[in-house]
Amino acid sequence: MDVKIANTTQSTLNKFPQKDKSNLIQILQAVQEKDDFLSPEAIGSISKHLRVSRSYIFGVATFYSQFKFNPPGRHSIRICLGTACHVQGGDFLLNVLTSELDITTGETTEDGKFDLDRVACLGCCALAPVVKIDNTIHSRMSVVKLKEILDGYE
Amino acid sequence: MNNFETIQKKALYEWQSLQENPEPVIYIGMGSCGIASGADKVWKQVQETISKEKINAKVLKVGCIGPCYLEPLLDIQKPGFPRFSFNNVDEQKTIRLLTEFLNGEESKLKPLGHLDPQQKEIDGIRSFWDQPMLKNQERIVLRNCGIIDPENINHYIARDGFKGLLKALNLGPEGIIDEIKKSGLRGRGGAGFPTGLKWQFCREAKGKPKYLICNADEGDPGAFMNRSLMEGDPFALLEGMVIAAHAIGANTGYIYIRAEYPLAIERLKIAITQMIDLGFLGKNILDTGFSFEIRLKEGAGAFVCGEETALIASIEGQRGMPRSRPPFPATSGLYGNPTNINNVETLATIPKILREGGNWYAGFGTKTSKGTKTFALVGKIRRAGLIEVPMGTTLRKIIFDTGGGPIKPFKAVQTGGPSGGCLSEKFLDLPVDFESLTQAGSIMGSGGLIVMDEHTCMVDVAKYFLKFTSQESCGKCVPCRIGTTRILEILEKITQGKGEIKDLEILENLGDTVKNSSLCGLGQTAPNPVLTTIKYFKDEYLEHIENKRCPAAVCRDLVEYRVIKKKCTGCQRCVNVCPTGAITGPRSEPHNLDLSKCIKCRACYEICRFDAIAGDAIVIE
Numbered sequence: 103m104d105v106k107i108a109n110t111t112q113s114t115l116n117k118f119p120q121k122d123k124s125n126l127i128q129i130l131q132a133v134q135e136k137d138d139f140l141s142p143e144a145i146g147s148i149s150k151h152l153r154v155s156r157s158y159i160f161g162v163a164t165f166y167s168q169f170k171f172n173p174p175g176r177h178s179i180r181i182c183l184g185t186a187c188h189v190q191g192g193d194f195l196l197n198v199l200t201s202e203l204d205i206t207t208g209e210t211t212e213d214g215k216f217d218l219d220r221v222a223c224l225g226c227c228a229l230a231p232v233v234k235i236d237n238t239i240h241s242r243m244s245v246v247k248l249k250e251i252l253d254g255y256e
Numbered sequence: 257m258n259n260f261e262t263i264q265k266k267a268l269y270e271w272q273s274l275q276e277n278p279e280p281v282i283y284i285g286m287g288s289c290g291i292a293s294g295a296d297k298v299w300k301q302v303q304e305t306i307s308k309e310k311i312n313a314k315v316l317k318v319g320c321i322g323p324c325y326l327e328p329l330l331d332i333q334k335p336g337f338p339r340f341s342f343n344n345v346d347e348q349k350t351i352r353l354l355t356e357f358l359n360g361e362e363s364k365l366k367p368l369g370h371l372d373p374q375q376k377e378i379d380g381i382r383s384f385w386d387q388p389m390l391k392n393q394e395r396i397v398l399r400n401c402g403i404i405d406p407e408n409i410n411h412y413i414a415r416d417g418f419k420g421l422l423k424a425l426n427l428g429p430e431g432i433i434d435e436i437k438k439s440g441l442r443g444r445g446g447a448g449f450p451t452g453l454k455w456q457f458c459r460e461a462k463g464k465p466k467y468l469i470c471n472a473d474e475g476d477p478g479a480f481m482n483r484s485l486m487e488g489d490p491f492a493l494l495e496g497m498v499i500a501a502h503a504i505g506a507n508t509g510y511i512y513i514r515a516e517y518p519l520a521i522e523r524l525k526i527a528i529t530q531m532i533d534l535g536f537l538g539k540n541i542l543d544t545g546f547s548f549e550i551r552l553k554e555g556a557g558a559f560v561c562g563e564e565t566a567l568i569a570s571i572e573g574q575r576g577m578p579r580s581r582p583p584f585p586a587t588s589g590l591y592g593n594p595t596n597i598n599n600v601e602t603l604a605t606i607p608k609i610l611r612e613g614g615n616w617y618a619g620f621g622t623k624t625s626k627g628t629k630t631f632a633l634v635g636k637i638r639r640a641g642l643i644e645v646p647m648g649t650t651l652r653k654i655i656f657d658t659g660g661g662p663i664k665p666f667k668a669v670q671t672g673g674p675s676g677g678c679l680s681e682k683f684l685d686l687p688v689d690f691e692s693l694t695q696a697g698s699i700m701g702s703g704g705l706i707v708m709d710e711h712t713c714m715v716d717v718a719k720y721f722l723k724f725t726s727q728e729s730c731g732k733c734v735p736c737r738i739g740t741t742r743i744l745e746i747l748e749k750i751t752q753g754k755g756e757i758k759d760l761e762i763l764e765n766l767g768d769t770v771k772n773s774s775l776c777g778l779g780q781t782a783p784n785p786v787l788t789t790i791k792y793f794k795d796e797y798l799e800h801i802e803n804k805r806c807p808a809a810v811c812r813d814l815v816e817y818r819v820i821k822k823k824c825t826g827c828q829r830c831v832n833v834c835p836t837g838a839i840t841g842p843r844s845e846p847h848n849l850d851l852s853k854c855i856k857c858r859a860c861y862e863i864c865r866f867d868a869i870a871g872d873a874i875v876i877e
Contacts, residue, residue: 123572186634223516228289229324244862245857
């Protein structure tokens with residue numbers, strides 16, 4: 103088991119001393135916040151801590167779109183596919199991303215530069231279509247603009 | 257209650273001093289949407305310029321006032337003047353505003369409006385509230401958004417904050433419920449259940465402890481009313497929660513909020529701390545012996561968690577799957593105890609109702625739908641943003657008077673998110689209230705209004721929503737899990753040009769079955785987008801099926817890109833941008849497009865329309 107991951111997971115788990123199952127989602131969120139994704143090792147530690155099976159934890163974690171099971175890239179791309187973004191051409195942006203980066207949603211590029219995912223709505227509908235890269239929301243995007251922005255990331 | 261008066265005096269003094277500040281005050285709209293359109297850059301520029309030019313000015317972050325198309329918004333209040341609003345501010349404009357406008361120099365930069373509620377015109381500048389987007393609004397819930405600093409409780413208190421709570425504590429639980437019943441307030445989350453009645457059920461339910469949950473899992477794609485509200489005025493929601501908790505007899509409350517709304521979460525946390533410090537929350541609220549604590553639970557991204565039983569399961573740390581009702585949460589909810597769940601907007605309306613009285617609130621709206629409603633007016637529309645209008649306002653008034661209408665001819669408006677429907681032009685004079693929308697086959701929902709024009713394909717829209725609901729279906733009940741998938745498959749077939757005429761009948765039958773036999777609201781409403789588009793836009797379906805044509809030129813398999821030789825100037829912009837080398841041609845000669853290489857990515861179309869010399873030489877047909 104990866105010692106680094108085990109240590110961070112343990113320090114996160116220490117913040118939830120009660121073995122209370124209702125904290126599971128919060129624990130998963132805290133672990134992911136630290137490690138950027140949920141590794142099998144981390145899920146093992148949570149399972150021991152809460153005394154619930156791994157499959158139960160996987161059942162909960164896979165239910166929610168927030169949880170990731172692959173290590174993310176250096177930059178995270180979140181394409182908004184809310185209704186407003188869709189009618190303003192969000193789908194075209196997703197096509198560009200999948201063809202330019204050669205990955206589909208939920209995956210990370212081979213060089214570890216970008217990971218790609220879709221979100222249901224970022225709540226910036228009036229600026230549609232939007233793409234969020236790391237913590238920056240790029241508004242009123244177009245296919246051409248998006249390509250230029252991607253080139254700007256290292 | 258002397259304590260409250262002292263707090264209020266201090267708050268009023270602070271607010272008054274801000275209005276009469278001897279130095280200029282600069283307000284920047286810093287909601288998530290403002291930041292996305294560049295308000296953070298404006299913020300940085302303001303800091304830089306005032307330190308460089310040694311300007312003595314106070315700078316404040318405020319929430320979003322609503323008209324997103326004007327963002328970023330920056331207000332300047334010069335000593336002796338009210339706030340003047342400037343729209344679409346960027347770094348350059350900021351520098352000029354802080355030098356020219358602030359120094360009183362003759363400047364071409366005219367403010368869009370002033371924010372003094374009492375005056376019509378000041379120095380030839382009209383009131384901001386006279387803007388076409390704002391003048392038909394009735395701002396009850398949104399009254400503080402963009403006006404106050406959402407991280408300063410004193411601003412909220414100075415604008416009548418917590419007066420409703422004070423009144424509620426005097427009235428007592430039954431008195432509060434009576435007042436809410438009188439107001440006719442119905443749940444703003446979508447279903448429209450009378451709030452007063454819901455509270456009464458929970459109050460009368462046996463079992464302890466009781467819980468109050470605020471549903472802030474705004475999952476409708478295309479809606480951001482709750483986000484804006486929580487970012488712009490978190491105190492209104494929290495005050496409403498304290499009142500609701502007192503009415504039902506709960507000492508613990510949860511706010512189940514989307515993790516995608518980090519700014520709203522941060523502002524709520526700050527607001528909660530400030531309220532505890534002043535005794536509006538926590539133990540022994542305002543010395544009445546009533547205690548109430550609020551916990552934040554971050555949702556992890558599942559649309560179905562907007563359904564109340566699924567939401568409860570999620571708070572308990574499980575998969576967010578709904579269960580059949582009864583028992584209703586009012587009798588058996590969180591951890592099996594009586595639980596009351598209200599939407600953000602419902603709770604944020606409560607303080608004002610208590611303050612002004614139920615009868616006052618019932619004066620707005622229609623016979624069965626009282627009060628006002630916030631809408632996220634987005635899509636193909638000139639003035640997009642967040643608005644609040646009385647119930648019963650017609651769609652035409654909202655879309656055309658307030659929103660300025662779409663640039664291209666209007667085709668449809670979608671209400672109620674994935675559970676709602678698409679309404680055609682003939683419904684424009686429909687008054688927006690719970691009953692009228694349901695009768696038309698749509699629903700009120702939480703308040704997303706997405707306007708579509710002739711470049712929107714209605715089959716594609718239906719497909720989009722079904723893709724969403726089939727992915728978000730929790731899988732517990734068969735009609736929803738299998739039904740939405742089958743509907744989606746048929747819609748995909750139609751948009752690929754492989755549809756048959758009998759598919760329409762299958763869609764309608766399947767839609768009815770899913771509607772009538774699904775376990776929860778997600779499945780019971782999921783077919784609405786398909787059923788309404790078939791009902792009101794049947795010719796578009798027929799065009800896809802019979803002529804294998806997409807009239808709006810959206811469905812990728814049914815369109816082709818073409819270069820119009822006569823218009824093409826040979827500027828080579830499209831050649832450079834094409835990722836597959838499908839467009840070729842020497843400079844200054846009309847280009848060729850090789851359809852076998854074209855992946856229909858739209859890059860050439862965009863560049864031709866916005867950057868090239870020709871302007872519209874590439875068409876999608």
